[in-house]
Amino acid sequence: MTVLELDDIDTYYGNSHVLHGVSLELAEGEVVALLGRNGAGKTTTMRSIMGVTPPRRGSIVYRGENIVGKSPDKLNERGINLVPEDRRVFPTLSVQENLVLAHKLAADPKPIEEMYELFPILDELRTSDAQNLSGGEQQMLAVARALVQRPSLLLLDEPTEGLAPVIVDDLQEMLQAVVDEDVTVLLSEQNVNFAFELATRGYVIDTGSIVFEGSVEEIQSREDLLEKYLAVSPEEVA
Template sequence: MTVLDIDGIDTYYGNSHVLHDVSLTLAEGEVVALLGRNGAGKTTTMRSIMGVTPPRRGEITYRGEDIVGKAPNEINERGINLVPEDRRVFPTLTVHENIVLAHKLAADPRPVEEMYELFPVLDGLRRSNAQNLSGGEQQMLAVARALVQRPSLLLLDEPTEGLAPVIVDDLRTMLQDVVEQDVTVLLSEQNVTFAFDLATRGYVIDTGSIVFEGSIEEIREREDLLEQYLAVSPEEVA
């Protein structure tokens, strides 16, 4: 079953045309990567889905319903949750307060304690203010806050941005547990190796246009795509 169908969207910031005829689909239970360099249009695609920057043309259909023009909170209520690249945790609230607040706003939330089972590092930080967490800990909190609302579609925007390699490894392990939950995931990433470990299919975006779509194995084997659009060598993703 198709969960998300984006058909030919064009998105602008003011007069600046950022996304050009972008189309992609996600099926139930898939983990799909949206790959590209910084500024390629990945975040704008996520913002378009969530209604933060609605497209001027094209359609975005979620479970058969056109969601273009709906407010972000309405889209969230339908089961789509975005973890933005800047995390946006509430800095002066504790870890536990951040998760509980998200829990209270959801119609059918998961138990809060499940989040500590998925992210055990957060368990010992329950009383710590979010502003005192490391970047990796804040990222885990942002994902936990999204998951507690029981989304059926989780949008992860650049989850490894600014994280040390050892933290990226920890996050990868935890997200591998997350993707085994009953949730469909669209993952935007510059870290190609990280994305390849989680996704089974991918889209490559460049200057606001989709230039390739296929399985992760197909992308891995395309030296031209890796070098021209993703700035990695085949050896790095072998």
């Protein structure tokens, strides 16, 4: 079953035309990577889906409903949850308070204790203010806050941005547990190896247009794609 389908969307920031006819789709329980260099259009695609920067043309169909024009709050209620690249945790609230707030806003939340089981690092930091967490800890909190709302579709925008390699490894292990629960995930990433470990299929975006769609294995095998659009050599790909 198709959960999300973008059909030929064009998105603008003011008069700046950023996305050009972007089309992609996700099936139930699928993890799909949106890959590209910085500025390629990954975040704008996420913002378009979430209603933050709605497209001016094309459709975004979520579970059979065209959601273009719906507010982010309404989309959240429908089960779409975005973890933005800047995390946006509430800095003066504790880890527990961040999770409690998300829990209260959800129609059918998961138990908060499940989040601590999934992210044991956070269990040790329950009473710590979010502003005192490291970047990796804040990212885990942002993901946990999204998951406690039991999303049908999870949008992860650049989750490894600015994180140390050892933290990236920890985050990957924890997100693998999320993936194993059959959550439908669209993951935008510059860190291709991180994305390749979690996703089964991917889209490559460049200057606001999709230039390739295929399996992770196909992308890994294409030296031209890796070097031209993802700025990595075949030797760097795990």
